Amino acid sequence: MAWTDDRVAKLSKLWADGLSASQIAAELGGVTRNAVIGKVHRLGLSGRVKSNTGGGAKPRRKPTTTARTASSTGTYQRARPSTGRTNKAKAAPDVDGEVLTKPVESLVAPESKKLTLLEITEFTCKWPHGDPTMPGFSFCGHKTKDDKPYCEFHNKLAFQPPSERRRRR
């Protein structure tokens, strides 16, 4: 993806607007935040006095270039360490409309046995009832499901909503 005047203009605008590199990258599409930062530097508008969102500018230094120059076999392949989150370098048209309905099961909660902190064991559901700081606080107390900390019912409530990670706007 080439840096057309159009895209550069938008980049400049967004950057001046204080948006983070990743946000700009997502906005432009087809580029990674690295590309954005690289371009910003090349354009010479890196050192912004603007309030930095997160990381600020720090003294940089480079120890050895050996790490990235590892081409022992001759075929130097740039591999991304899986330690990083998946990159969305390939376009990202924000498509909305997906409405996932998560009724969280229409089950009825079982009556609580109201166990106190001293009464619970590895086999009793530890789903809390009430405010832990208040006197009357208790736990569900039903027998747990497998090695889970909760009973079958509360277990469903506990590990459920894989809410889609959304980029902050």
Added chain:
DNA sequence: CCCTGATTCGC
């Protein structure tokens, strides 16, 4: 661990 920008350097 998530994020941020900064830098280096092979292409």
Added chain:
DNA sequence: GCGAATCAGG
């Protein structure tokens, strides 16, 4: 010129 890899800090 471009941007992935890497770094360094919050």
